Amino acid sequence: xxxxxxxxxxxxxxxxxxxxxxxxxxxxxxxxxxxxxxxxxxxxxxxxxxxxxxxxxxxxxxxxxxxxxxxxxxxxxxxxxxxxxxxxxxxxxxxxxxxxxxxxxxxxxxxxxxxxxxxxxxxxxxxxxxxxxxxxxxxxxxxxxxxxxxxxxxxxxxxxxxxxxxxxxxxxxxxxxxxxxxxxxxxxxxxxxxxxxxxxxxxxxxxxxxxxxxx
Numbered sequence: 001x002x003x004x005x006x007x008x009x010x011x012x013x014x015x016x017x018x019x020x021x022x023x024x025x026x027x028x029x030x031x032x033x034x035x036x037x038x039x040x041x042x043x044x045x046x047x048x049x050x051x052x053x054x055x056x057x058x059x060x061x062x063x064x065x066x067x068x069x070x071x072x073x074x075x076x077x078x079x080x081x082x083x084x085x086x087x088x089x090x091x092x093x094x095x096x097x098x099x100x101x102x103x104x105x106x107x108x109x110x111x112x113x114x115x116x117x118x119x120x121x122x123x124x125x126x127x128x129x130x131x132x133x134x135x136x137x138x139x140x141x142x143x144x145x146x147x148x149x150x151x152x153x154x155x156x157x158x159x160x161x162x163x164x165x166x167x168x169x170x171x172x173x174x175x176x177x178x179x180x181x182x183x184x185x186x187x188x189x190x191x192x193x194x195x196x197x198x199x200x201x202x203x204x205x206x207x208x209x210x211x212x213x214x215x
Contacts, residue, residue: 020045021150023157029053033097041154048108050154053093056101058158063184065102066163067092068151068172070109073116081194082123084201088189092166095187103158105151112136113145132200148172152179168210 025040039052058064067089075086089104096102111119114136122135133143152175155163164185165173176183190212193201205212 019153021050021153021157031093033093039158041150041157043150048150050108050150051106052103052154052158053096053106054103054158055096056099058101058103058160060159060161062101063162063164064160065092065096065099065166065187066155066160067102067104067166067189068148069104069106070112070146071106073110074119081196082200084191084193087191088166091189091191095166103155103160105154107146107148107151109146112143113147114139114141126200144171146171148175149179152176152181155181168212170210 021041021043023039024042027038029036029038034055037052037054039054041050041052043049069089069092070085072080072083072085072089074080075083076089077086079086092104096104110116111122114122118139118141121139122130122132125135125138126132130138136143148171155161155176156179161180162182162184163176164187165176165183166187166189167173168189173183173186201210201212
């Protein structure tokens, strides 16, 4: 489902005067969904590394499918159905494959920025009845510690200034707009909820403002 962003209120764009990421490697990546390019970036201000999965001609003049995906070891690798992350990633890859062009920026901000060990601790608190926001707060952490400025810088480096953003998270829309990325459309990634993920998705919708129509 495509949603127009004509009514999105944008703040004055923040000019990007400082380069904080560098492209360090690139290679072919044949997959079950066709051939992609895999591109590695390194932050110049932290130890974070980023991976881009790209396909086709990334022409900045044409609106391009883009996803910013935060690392989720449990969902992306182990197939957890406690969240929708792994299935969202797969859906984004499939959409780009069908379109013949697009990019996924994969960032190392596990567990909305708290890291895998704290994420496991948060899972344990959820097993005791806390929701995903309450669990982070019980650990003394914010509900969401992620930032997307360097992801936007990577999109600029790829030549992508007009994007069709595959996301349900309004914070990503705001962050890209502030970094002078023109989000011409939001492409919903609505994954049918599993029983295990239903409460998690409801909390994201009600407490974090995620644009979910089914939770």
